[in-house]
Amino acid sequence: MGRKLPLALFAIGAGTFPYCVQRVFLATPIERQMGTVQKIFYFHVPLAWIMMLLGVVCGVAAALQLRRGSRTAEAVAISAAEVLLVAGLGVLITGPIWGHATWGKAWTWDARQVSTGLLWLIFAAYVLVRHYGGVGSERLAAALAIFGAIDVPIIYYAVKIWKTTHPDNNVVGSLPPEMWASLWPCLGALVAMSMGLLLIRTRHEKTEMMLDDGWVQIEDLARESADKDKS
Amino acid sequence: MAFHNGSILLAAPAGGDYEKVEGRDRETIECQRACEAVAADKTASDYDHIVWAYGVIWALFCVYGIMLWRRSERLSADVATLTRKLERMS
Numbered sequence: 001m002g003r004k005l006p007l008a009l010f011a012i013g014a015g016t017f018p019y020c021v022q023r024v025f026l027a028t029p030i031e032r033q034m035g036t037v038q039k040i041f042y043f044h045v046p047l048a049w050i051m052m053l054l055g056v057v058c059g060v061a062a063a064l065q066l067r068r069g070s071r072t073a074e075a076v077a078i079s080a081a082e083v084l085l086v087a088g089l090g091v092l093i094t095g096p097i098w099g100h101a102t103w104g105k106a107w108t109w110d111a112r113q114v115s116t117g118l119l120w121l122i123f124a125a126y127v128l129v130r131h132y133g134g135v136g137s138e139r140l141a142a143a144l145a146i147f148g149a150i151d152v153p154i155i156y157y158a159v160k161i162w163k164t165t166h167p168d169n170n171v172v173g174s175l176p177p178e179m180w181a182s183l184w185p186c187l188g189a190l191v192a193m194s195m196g197l198l199l200i201r202t203r204h205e206k207t208e209m210m211l212d213d214g215w216v217q218i219e220d221l222a223r224e225s226a227d228k229d230k231s
Numbered sequence: 232m233a234f235h236n237g238s239i240l241l242a243a244p245a246g247g248d249y250e251k252v253e254g255r256d257r258e259t260i261e262c263q264r265a266c267e268a269v270a271a272d273k274t275a276s277d278y279d280h281i282v283w284a285y286g287v288i289w290a291l292f293c294v295y296g297i298m299l300w301r302r303s304e305r306l307s308a309d310v311a312t313l314t315r316k317l318e319r320m321s
Contacts, residue, residue: 036277040284094284101280
């Protein structure tokens, strides 16, 4: 099951993708004000939701790692942060492409853009600390992940608190049914792909932890046998 | 297409005769054509933006997938090395 689940999720993602393209480009009407470029929405918004979800997952897992010393939680936190960077890069590239076509400017420094960029940078810092930090840096990294998770509600409420070029959160809820019918499969495909990547990366991390333990034990055994030979 | 005395004459096949279109003057047609050109430019620009956006998203996922696959290969090799070492020690 452990090995088959990511493959099943990839199969769902790959199988749904052609249907998404058919729905988005052939079955959904062109939005009146923005025109064809609005079709970026069907992947940009689900990616943003996935990025925020992974931020929360990483923060919660990091908190569990700090509180209970859970290695599974640690592996989930590292994996969620990495997949968040992929999804976040997708959001931060497709957003300005859409903005360039719609607002005439790729980056307007509005609160939602800045808070999203900040979230990505915090988790980039988390991944870098995890990768290059020395002994004990995992606690610092976990604290960074919890701090990053706090940014998620700021992203959500940014359009309510500050004046932004991004539309209000209610705009998604007010979509006509045919646009929702296209948004759901896109969200499903991207969630399936992201969760598949998350599961694989988590398994890698746990394998790496076990390998580290294995190498340490072998070194200890080798040292013990060398000491015995000397005595 | 050709214009003649304020009415529009559509280009006809080789015979050289033109079919007269009634009810629309030259200015209206030119205005309509200009609007259509703007709309066509906007649509072409939108398509470019969409191709870039969708390309970037799927390229990112593919690159990360390849990175995970390479990591998987490296871990398998590491596990094999560790197992061999354990066998030699026991």
